[in-house]
Amino acid sequence: MAEADRKNRELSVFQAILARRSVRTYEPRTLDITTVQTLLEAAVRAPTAMHEEPWSFVVVQDKSALKRLSDDAKPLFIERLLHAEPPTPRVLHTFNHPDFNIFHEAGTLIIIGTKMSGSFVEADCWLAAENLMLAACAMGLGSCVVGSSLSALNTPAVKAALGIPAEFKAIAPIVVGVPRGKSVATPRKKPQVLSWMFPNVGVRDVHPS
Numbered sequence: 085m086a087e088a089d090r091k092n093r094e095l096s097v098f099q100a101i102l103a104r105r106s107v108r109t110y111e112p113r114t115l116d117i118t119t120v121q122t123l124l125e126a127a128v129r130a131p132t133a134m135h136e137e138p139w140s141f142v143v144v145q146d147k148s149a150l151k152r153l154s155d156d157a158k159p160l161f162i163e164r165l166l167h168a169e170p171p172t173p174r175v176l177h178t179f180n181h182p183d184f185n186i187f188h189e190a191g192t193l194i195i196i197g198t199k200m201s202g203s204f205v206e207a208d209c210w211l212a213a214e215n216l217m218l219a220a221c222a223m224g225l226g227s228c229v230v231g232s233s234l235s236a237l238n239t240p241a242v243k244a245a246l247g248i249p250a251e252f253k254a255i256a257p258i259v260v261g262v263p264r265g266k267s268v269a270t271p272r273k274k275p276q277v278l279s280w281m282f283p284n285v286g287v288r289d290v291h292p293s
């Protein structure tokens with residue numbers, strides 16, 4: 085889709101919330117600098133505890149670097165899964181396949197992270213991540229969180245290769261790009277409200293509509 089067409093089709097926030105889904109197939113082209121900067125501007129408008137703005141960003145648009153990173157990340161992710169919960173055979177098969185690229189062949193990876201420590205820095209980075217993904221969706225772009233890259237991104241070797249300072253902690257790695265084809269919406273459970281204290285009448289049962 086041309087840049088002008090994309091702009092004309094920008095969605096409202098609520099439309100973008102409903103339309104956003106994890107996109108795992110992308111057109112080969114990468115995003116231009118202005119588009120990435122617009123996404124970063126959206127990210128930094130997120131709420132931030134004590135106005136610390138702890139986030140910083142790393143952008144990787146080199147496809148061969150992304151492929152190398154994917155290859156480094158896959159065994160580390162499997163190892164992490166094996167320590168936590170047993171991965172399903174399907175997950176093992178996918179991650180052991182030499183052709184599987186954890187970044188779904190997207191041309192742009194934006195890593196949101198921080199050089200700061202504190203109780204809320206991770207929350208701030210995830211809020212920035214959601215802002216970025218909703219903005220991407222509103223602009224006709226697809227995105228996907230790639231949590232499976234985190235172990236690799238936080239190794240000294242990968243930080244050095246990407247020119248990331250040692251004290252930076254990657255928190256929310258997100259691929260962004262022009263979607264190829266349609267991504268199906270995943271279902272959601274109804275909001276589970278455990279208690280709702282109404283004015284004057286106190287707590288009442290709330291049944292899902």
Ligand SMILES: Cc1cc2nc3c(=O)[nH]c(=O)nc-3n(C[C@H](O)[C@H](O)[C@H](O)COP(=O)(O)O)c2cc1C
Nearest residue numbers: 104105106107108228229230231232233268269270
């Ligand atoms: C913390 C986190 C880590 C995720 N890691 C991955 C990942 O490594 N690879 C991937 O394809 N999707 C990943 N996802 C995307 C989820 O699979 C996806 O959000 C979920 O299935 C719901 O689908 P939807 O985003 O299309 O609504 C991750 C999402 C979150 C929030």
